[in-house]
Amino acid sequence: MAEIDPQAADATMASDLGRRISALRKLEGLTLVKLAALTELSQPFLSQIERGKARPSMASLHRIAQALGTSTPMLLSSASESASASAQAEIDTELVSLVRADEGSMAEQDTGQAKALVAGERAMHPMEFVTRLTDFEEYYEHPHAEFIYVISGVLEVDLADQGIHVLQASDTLYFAGGVRHRWRVRGLWPVRLLMVQAGRSHQ
Secondary structure, eight states: OOOOOHHHHHHHHHHHHHHHHHHHHHHTTOOHHHHHHHHTOOHHHHHHHHTTSSOOOHHHHHHHHHHTTSOHHHHHHHHGGGOOTTTSOSEESSSOEEOOTTOSOEEEETTEEEEESSOSSOSEEEEEEEEOOOSOOSOBOOSSOEEEEEEESEEEEEOGGGOEEEEOTTOEEEEOTTOOBEEEEESSSOEEEEEEEEOOOOO
């Protein structure tokens, strides 16, 4: 396979994600002003995201996804539908999605990265996370069930009313939709994990 320029791939991802957010916003009949009010993010920042000029944090992306009636994994998976060849799945049909190791939509941040492991809107949305987040952020909540498998490192998962759980390599955790959740790293090393979220097609 041809060598991929990481900076070019990152710029393509930002552009594709921005276009996806813009398309969903218009589909929902929302203006940037209304989306800003729903997400508590500034209108100029949202405009920059839609134009691929700014990279949202996972917390900001979660707020945007909620306001648009979708989820972060669905946004990232669907963003690759219009991506360049360097970011697309090798196979992306209604029945099959094949994503090679050097393909797929990825969101890079200071605290780690998230990579969509399928392309398009699917019945499930697996993602690979590498996180260095050592402090809890705001709670995430969505209507879709979620499953976590820790590949390496130690992850502390706060499920609010369902308790705090410390996961090590090969530990798994499932929780239903509607359960508030957030995580952070325990120890000095980043955590690598597989997260699978139940999906639905956006209507």
